[in-house]
Amino acid sequence: MALVEINNVRKTFGELEVLKGVTIEVEKGEIVTIIGRSGSGKSTLLRCINGLEQIDSGEIRIGEQVVHAKSTDLRKLRQHVGIVFQQFNLFPHMSVERNITLAPILAGRVQKGAAARELALKVLTQVGLAEKIDAYPEQLSGGQQQRVAIARCLAMSPDLMLFDEVTSALDPELVGEVLKVMEDLARQGMTMILVTHEMGFARNVASKIVFMHAGKVHEQGPPAELFANPATPELQNFISSTR
Amino acid sequence: MREFGIFDVLTMLWAVQWTAALVVIALIFGAPLGLLLAQMRTSSNKVLNLIALCILQIVQGVPLLAMLMFFYFGMPMFLGVQMPALVSVGVVFSIFAAAFLGEIWRGGIQAVHTAQSEAAACLGLTKWQGFRYVVAPQAFKIALPATVGFLVQLIKNTSLASVVGFVELARAGQLASAATFQPLMSYACVAAIYFAICFPLTHWSRSLENKLNGAR
Numbered sequence: 001m002a003l004v005e006i007n008n009v010r011k012t013f014g015e016l017e018v019l020k021g022v023t024i025e026v027e028k029g030e031i032v033t034i035i036g037r038s039g040s041g042k043s044t045l046l047r048c049i050n051g052l053e054q055i056d057s058g059e060i061r062i063g064e065q066v067v068h069a070k071s072t073d074l075r076k077l078r079q080h081v082g083i084v085f086q087q088f089n090l091f092p093h094m095s096v097e098r099n100i101t102l103a104p105i106l107a108g109r110v111q112k113g114a115a116a117r118e119l120a121l122k123v124l125t126q127v128g129l130a131e132k133i134d135a136y137p138e139q140l141s142g143g144q145q146q147r148v149a150i151a152r153c154l155a156m157s158p159d160l161m162l163f164d165e166v167t168s169a170l171d172p173e174l175v176g177e178v179l180k181v182m183e184d185l186a187r188q189g190m191t192m193i194l195v196t197h198e199m200g201f202a203r204n205v206a207s208k209i210v211f212m213h214a215g216k217v218h219e220q221g222p223p224a225e226l227f228a229n230p231a232t233p234e235l236q237n238f239i240s241s242t243r
Numbered sequence: 244m245r246e247f248g249i250f251d252v253l254t255m256l257w258a259v260q261w262t263a264a265l266v267v268i269a270l271i272f273g274a275p276l277g278l279l280l281a282q283m284r285t286s287s288n289k290v291l292n293l294i295a296l297c298i299l300q301i302v303q304g305v306p307l308l309a310m311l312m313f314f315y316f317g318m319p320m321f322l323g324v325q326m327p328a329l330v331s332v333g334v335v336f337s338i339f340a341a342a343f344l345g346e347i348w349r350g351g352i353q354a355v356h357t358a359q360s361e362a363a364a365c366l367g368l369t370k371w372q373g374f375r376y377v378v379a380p381q382a383f384k385i386a387l388p389a390t391v392g393f394l395v396q397l398i399k400n401t402s403l404a405s406v407v408g409f410v411e412l413a414r415a416g417q418l419a420s421a422a423t424f425q426p427l428m429s430y431a432c433v434a435a436i437y438f439a440i441c442f443p444l445t446h447w448s449r450s451l452e453n454k455l456n457g458a459r
Contacts, residue, residue, distance in 0.1 A: 050365060079367035089362035093380050102376060103366035156366065 003028040003191055004049070004160060009058035011044060018044045020215035021058065026160075026193060026208075031186050033202040033223075034195045036212035037238065042195040045212070046164050049193065050074075050081045062160060079107055082153030083162040086169050088145040090137040096124070096148050097133045100155045109156070123151040127181045143174030147181055154185075161185070163194035199242050203227055211235050247428045251419040255432055258415035259440075265401040265411060266394070268333040273340025280345030282374075285352050295345070302342035308403050310335045315407040328409040336401065343393050351386030352378060388455060391448035395441045402437075412436060 283295035363373030416433035
């Protein structure tokens with residue numbers, strides 16, 4: 001059984017139908033990259049997966065849980081599904097350590113104090129920022145902030161991580177360090193769904209590419225296949241426009 | 244008749260404690276109520292929002308003096324019991340503080356980007372935890388200068404309690420003036436005491452504001 005099953009999901013904002021029946025399956029350990037033009041519904045889909053947005057019809061299932069079912073405790077669900085945003089959204093009034101340990105402490109996963117600090121150090125080491133444990137977000141570069149945001153997710157040891165255009169707000173020279181962290185995660189077997197404009201990353205790391213167009217999955221498949229032989233003119237256009 | 248002297252000044256300074264008492268009462272009851280109103284105003288529940296809005300509109304639309312008279316002279320007719328001045332005046336200033344603090348804090352809460360509470364929710368925090376740990380500390384910092392500024396308004400407005408005979412600083416000044424027939428000295432003294440209390444607060448509020456703007 002797939003870890004994530006997105007089944008015929010529809011979503012409208014007012015008059016505008018953003019998702020027009022989207023179906024995607026994600027196996028455990030898969031890296032699924034969603035590409036497409038702005039406004040094709042990529043980010044909305046990602047926000048639906050962890051219940052930030054309601055859906056009009058269809059179903060999203062993660063593990064045993066149906067995300068939009070009334071009985072689902074979204075809080076519990078989100079403790080297993082991390083999301084990293086384009087704008088980092090670190091808490092500016094907290095140190096890096098506190099940013100990372102707040103959720104695990106409140107969820108009762110780790111004791112306040114030495115144990116929490118150890119957890120923060122562990123995940124910061126994973127993103128290569130152990131020395132920044134006592135810094136505040138404003139003292140960090142964009143790339144470092146985004147790596148802390150990734151570490152903050154990792155501290156909850158999620159089963160699934162969502163990445164919403166996480167490099168789009170970064171200066172070009174800082175993109176690489178964030179992508180490298182994500183590659184490391186991919187290599188360690190983390191299940192990831194990411195929306196990105198980094199075609200190089202999509203090509204080299206993804207196990208599956210989903211091309212969205214006009215609120216639908218237009219084409220999907222392994223990157224080598226999809227990039228070499230795009231079946232539709234829309235994808236051909238998209239690929240040539242991103243080169 | 245006697246001369247205006249040190250005795251009158253001391254009486255006025257003594258009366259400052261009742262001005263202070265009113266301020267403390269207004270804050271003790273008004274602050275939690277204000278926080279509740281701010282929560283209601285920022286909640287997604289339309290009914291709660293509307294109730295809070297109605298309360299705020301009424302309090303902001305009625306002069307404080309009229310409210311004082313209503314609660315001191317009007318309410319006893321309705322309830323059939325004369326309440327002590329401290330009670331009716333305390334109630335009015337609590338409501339007054341709640342309404343204005345509520346709006347100040349609502350502004351602070353709304354100035355914290357929704358992405359912050361979204362990020363908190365995405366980490367599995369409850370709504371309350373998100374407010375308590377993520378939104379409130381940031382909102383507090385933003386709203387602090389205006390809160391201190393309101394405190395100055397509150398202190399000055401407690402002088403209105405004198406109309407129902409509550410002896411705080413302004414009323415003590417009236418009494419001194421009546422006893423000595425020296426209104427100039429009496430009220431100058433009253434004004435000086437208010438100023439001595441409020442000026443440092445105004446100054447503090449301004450420096451907080453500069454610090455906040457500088458931090459951005």
